[in-house]
Amino acid sequence: MSAAAPLTEEIQARYEKIKREAEEGGYHLNPDQAFTMNLVRGLLVNEQRYGYPSCPCRISFGKREEDLDIICPCDYRDPDLDEFNACYCALYVSDAILKKELSVGSIPERRPPRSERKAVLAGSSGRLTDMALPFPVWRCRVCGYLCARDTPPLVCPVCKATKDRFERFI
Amino acid sequence: MNQMKMEHVPGKARGKITLYALSTCGWCAKTKELLRELGVDHFYVFVDLLPPEELEEAIREVEKFNPAGSFPTLVINEGTRVIIGFREQEIREALG
Ligand code: SF4
Numbered sequence: 403m404s405a406a407a408p409l410t411e412e413i414q415a416r417y418e419k420i421k422r423e424a425e426e427g428g429y430h431l432n433p434d435q436a437f438t439m440n441l442v443r444g445l446l447v448n449e450q451r452y453g454y455p456s457c458p459c460r461i462s463f464g465k466r467e468e469d470l471d472i473i474c475p476c477d478y479r480d481p482d483l484d485e486f487n488a489c490y491c492a493l494y495v496s497d498a499i500l501k502k503e504l505s506v507g508s509i510p511e512r513r514p515p516r517s518e519r520k521a522v523l524a525g526s527s528g529r530l531t532d533m534a535l536p537f538p539v540w541r542c543r544v545c546g547y548l549c550a551r552d553t554p555p556l557v558c559p560v561c562k563a564t565k566d567r568f569e570r571f572i
Numbered sequence: 573m574n575q576m577k578m579e580h581v582p583g584k585a586r587g588k589i590t591l592y593a594l595s596t597c598g599w600c601a602k603t604k605e606l607l608r609e610l611g612v613d614h615f616y617v618f619v620d621l622l623p624p625e626e627l628e629e630a631i632r633e634v635e636k637f638n639p640a641g642s643f644p645t646l647v648i649n650e651g652t653r654v655i656i657g658f659r660e661q662e663i664r665e666a667l668g
Contacts, residue, residue, distance in 0.1 A: 437598050444596025458596035459643060461619055461631060491598055508599045508657035511642035515635070 408446035417442045420493075427545070427561055429475075429483075430500045432492050441493045445474055459491040460513065470543075470567055471513065477543045477567075478512040541571035576626050576633075578615040581608065586667045587652075589614035592634045592645045595621055599658035600644040606660060612667050619643065 417439060421431050432438045444458025452464040457472040471477040479489040486509040487496035498504045513519075537550040545561035554568035578590065591607060593600035595618040607614050619630045631641055637654045638645045646655040648666060655662050 440601065441596075441598050444594075444598075447596050459594060459599065461594060461627075461641070461643065463624075463627065493598075508659060510657070511640045513640075513642075515640050516631075 408443055408450070412446060413439055413443050416446055420445075423562055424494065429494050430497065432488070432495045432506060433500060434506070438493060441491050457491060458493075466566075468519070471519075473564070473567065475544050475561060475563070476513075480545065482509060482512055535572060538570055539572040540568045543567050543569055576617060576622060576630050578617045581614050581616065583611045583613040586612040587649045589667065590647045591616040592630070592643060592647070593618055594643045597643055602658045602660075603644040603646060603663070606658075606663055607667075610664070610667050 417431075420442065424431055432441075441458050445455040448458060448462065449455040452462055452466070452469070454466055454469070455474045456462045456469045457474055457476050460472050462469050462472070466473075475494065476489070479494055482489050483494060483496050487499050487504050488494065488506050488509060490509060490511065490513075492506045492508075495506055496504070499506055535550070537552060539548055539550045540554040541548050542554075542558040542561060542563050544563040544567055545558060547558050547560045548571060549555065554565050556565050557563065558567070589607070589612060591600075591603060591614060593604060593616055604616060607616070617630065619627065619634070622630055634643075634645050635641045637647050637651050638656050640656070642656060644656075644658065646663065648654070653666055655666065
C-alpha cells in the first residue's frame with residue numbers, strides 16, 4: 403500500500419490504451435475527461451496494490467480469485483451499459499451518453515453481496531450438460547466471446563480479459 | 573470494537589453524518605465534494621486506505637446500513653437515513 407502514486411504520464415498512457423481498446427470493441431469512455439482520468443488513476447492504484455486492476459468503485463481484499471468478476475472491465479459492465487447507459491463507475495458509457503442525449507448518474511450495484519458471492523464460489527457454475535464434443539466451449543465472462551479449444555486463450559481476442567475470466571460454457 | 577479512524581470535517585450541525593467512501597471511486601469523490609459544498613459537519617473514511625486488520629470490521633459496518641456493501645454509503649444519524657450512491661438531489665434535500 404506504500405507504492406508510489408501513479409504519475410500523470412502513466413495515467414495518460416493507460417487512459418489512451420483503455421480508450422483505444424474500448425473504441426475498437428465498440429465501447430466508449432466517459433467524455434468527462436477529469437472524472438475518467440481519476441478512475442484510470444484508481445485502476446492504476448489498485449493494480450499497484452493488488453496486482454490487478456480491480457474496479458475503483460468497489461472494495462477489494464486483494465484476493466484475485468474473489469475479485470475475478472470486478473477486474474476492469476468487470477462482468478457487470480455490459481448489463482449495466484444496457485440497462486443504465488453506464489458501468490457502475492461510469493468509466494464506460496453508452497452511445498446515448500456520448501451523444502449527450504442522456505446524462506450519466508450513479509447507478510445501483512449489480513454485483514451480488516459478499517454472502518451470495520461466497521456461495522457462488524463454493525457452488526458449481528450452471529453450465530449445460532456435457533455433450534460429446536470434440537472440444538470444450540469456453541465463454542468470456544466479460545464480453546461473451548465463445549471458443550472451442552482445450553483451454554481458454556491467454557487473453558480474450560475481443561475484450562482482452564485474461565484467461566481466468568473464462569468459464570466452461572459447454 | 574476499536575474505533576476506526578474517521579476524518580472530521582467541521583461545519584453546520586445537521587445531525588451525525590458519516591460517509592463511507594473509497595479513495596479511488598468517482599462517485600465517492602463527488603459525494604465528498606457535495607458535503608463540503610453544503611458545509612455540513614461530517615465524518616468520512618476511505619475504507620480502502622484502512623489497515624488490512626480494520627477492513628473487515630469497516631465493511632461489516634457498511635453492510636449493516638447497506639447490505640450490498642457498496643460505496644459511497646452515507647449514513648445519517650446512525651442509520652435513520654441511509655443514502656447509497658451519489659444521489660445529489662436526495663443528499664441536498666436531506667442535508668441542505
Ligand atoms: S467496467 Fe466495471 S470495473 Fe471497470 S470501471 Fe466500470 S464498473 Fe468498474
